[in-house]
Amino acid sequence: MKNQTFEISPANLTFEVVQEILENDVKLQLSEESVQRILKSKAYLDRKLEEADKPIYGINTGFGALCDIEISNAELSKLQENLILSHACNIGPEVPGDVVKLMLLLKAHALAKGNSAVQLITVQRIIDLFNHNILPVVCEQGSLGASGDLAPLAMLFLPLLGLGEVNFEGKRVEAKTVMQKFGWEPVKLEAKEGLALLNGTQFMAAHGVYSLLKTFRIADQAEMIGALSLDAFDGLIEPFMENIQRIRPHKGQAQTSAHFRFILEGSEIQSRFKKHIQDPYSFRCIPQVHGAVRDAVNYVADVFEIEINSVTDNPTVFPDDDQIISGGNFHGEPLALALDFLAMALSELGSISERRTYRLIAGERGLPEFLVANPGLNSGFMIPQYAAASIVSQNKQLCTPASVDSIPSSNEQEDHVSMGANAATKALKVVLNTEKILAIELYNAAQAMDFRRPLKTSPFLENFLKDYRKEVKFVEYDVLMYEGINKTIEFLDITTYKRL
Numbered sequence: 001m002k003n004q005t006f007e008i009s010p011a012n013l014t015f016e017v018v019q020e021i022l023e024n025d026v027k028l029q030l031s032e033e034s035v036q037r038i039l040k041s042k043a044y045l046d047r048k049l050e051e052a053d054k055p056i057y058g059i060n061t062g063f064g065a066l067c068d069i070e071i072s073n074a075e076l077s078k079l080q081e082n083l084i085l086s087h088a089c090n091i092g093p094e095v096p097g098d099v100v101k102l103m104l105l106l107k108a109h110a111l112a113k114g115n116s117a118v119q120l121i122t123v124q125r126i127i128d129l130f131n132h133n134i135l136p137v138v139c140e141q142g143s144l145g146a147s148g149d150l151a152p153l154a155m156l157f158l159p160l161l162g163l164g165e166v167n168f169e170g171k172r173v174e175a176k177t178v179m180q181k182f183g184w185e186p187v188k189l190e191a192k193e194g195l196a197l198l199n200g201t202q203f204m205a206a207h208g209v210y211s212l213l214k215t216f217r218i219a220d221q222a223e224m225i226g227a228l229s230l231d232a233f234d235g236l237i238e239p240f241m242e243n244i245q246r247i248r249p250h251k252g253q254a255q256t257s258a259h260f261r262f263i264l265e266g267s268e269i270q271s272r273f274k275k276h277i278q279d280p281y282s283f284r285c286i287p288q289v290h291g292a293v294r295d296a297v298n299y300v301a302d303v304f305e306i307e308i309n310s311v312t313d314n315p316t317v318f319p320d321d322d323q324i325i326s327g328g329n330f331h332g333e334p335l336a337l338a339l340d341f342l343a344m345a346l347s348e349l350g351s352i353s354e355r356r357t358y359r360l361i362a363g364e365r366g367l368p369e370f371l372v373a374n375p376g377l378n379s380g381f382m383i384p385q386y387a388a389a390s391i392v393s394q395n396k397q398l399c400t401p402a403s404v405d406s407i408p409s410s411n412e413q414e415d416h417v418s419m420g421a422n423a424a425t426k427a428l429k430v431v432l433n434t435e436k437i438l439a440i441e442l443y444n445a446a447q448a449m450d451f452r453r454p455l456k457t458s459p460f461l462e463n464f465l466k467d468y469r470k471e472v473k474f475v476e477y478d479v480l481m482y483e484g485i486n487k488t489i490e491f492l493d494i495t496t497y498k499r500l
Helices: 015-023 031-050 073-087 097-111 120-131 150-161 175-183 193-198 204-230 242-246 250-264 286-307 331-359 382-398 418-450 460-468 483-495
Strands: 003-009 027-029 093-095 139-141 165-168 169-172 316-318 321-323
Touching: 003 250, 015 097, 015 204, 027 031, 027 120, 027 169, 031 316, 073 150, 073 193, 097 120, 097 150, 097 204, 097 242, 097 382, 120 150, 150 175, 150 193, 150 204, 150 286, 150 316, 165 175, 165 382, 204 250, 204 286, 204 331, 204 418, 204 460, 242 250, 250 286, 250 460, 331 382, 382 418, 418 460, 460 483
Parallel strands: 003 027
Antiparallel strands: 093 139, 165 169, 316 321
16 A cells, blocks of 8 residues: 555455555545545535424434434534433443454445535544544443444544543543644534444444454464364375365365365375275365355355445435435344354354364374373373363354344334344454464374374475474473463464465
């Protein structure tokens, strides 16, 4: 990106662009076209308010079940401010800083499309928060994913009013203190702006994008680690052959099999004679399981790419059509279903990984029990498998779908909700858990491979192991195993290999 700046425009965001923005501290600015769209929609709304002879929902009325109460023009600004204040009841653990940054980016991108009738200064101040890494305190709990993410978005935008708290320069401080540091006056919200800020799916969407960016990497690493386990277990390459995938042509299955053939090309272990003729499902059915996960992830990614390029506040204005429409684009059902699906898919990736870990420590195919030379005196890799099993079980619990639940709110005006925010926060937990499970598998697989020496695996995996062994050493006798696991998690988190 030119000068490490991304220009918000009507063009669609992509996962690649979002990842570059987050990883390289890219700054945001509005394109001239976006500026003109924002100004046009705001001017249109102002004109309609002057001409209005009847109430317009959310602009000169109350909200939700109070939609029939008309508000005078003199109180419109106070109405929007009160909306932010009353809805700021977001509680629980704080969400990660990168998720908050994504919320700011996605809201600015949506408002810049010109269907929300907000002031230019409002969008610019959101961009200012992003560019200076002033991250409002946003917590996990409080959104129904119904009229969008009302409570967390209220927390996100309290600083525009000089209220709430932010994380800035490593400290949690009052927003007004940081505002004063930069010489920023509180934004005086005008008609509809409170709704434009709070209605929307940016909490769910930001969690989904953040989870997917991690998942793209995890899916590739799962296949490198799975291939290493296969070779360390002296497993068979036949289930990964192209012809067997051709007669059941799921895209993900074919892709996973191709990855394994590529990763294991040139392996001495694969080229030698094997006495056994069949592997357990956790190895033999990797194409079917990992492949199905890939297909699920691709579906979820398609849903989220549509969402992050959508307008999801309400009501929406269409200046060229001379229309103001109160609809339901804020409803999180598409995201809730997709997030539940993502959690289930990643849970399966972790589940089959733990089974491979178990087979590596079971004393099969010439490997020592628990992957130590002197079992009994040493417990070796016995307990890391316990840890993996525990996390796998937790993932299963987290995979109870949120999207099938609904509790009516706002005096039954909002009588069906998505619970997409709950789906979002638990999906992220499953993603992070799966990374830990895969790290435990890698810890075991690398240890098992060292018991195969002097045989070598493929050149690809030998290079991977060489880098890994710089961070995590072979275990000769009992050590603090959590240290090796944590170092492996860090290794996977910072290691970037060319996408498979």
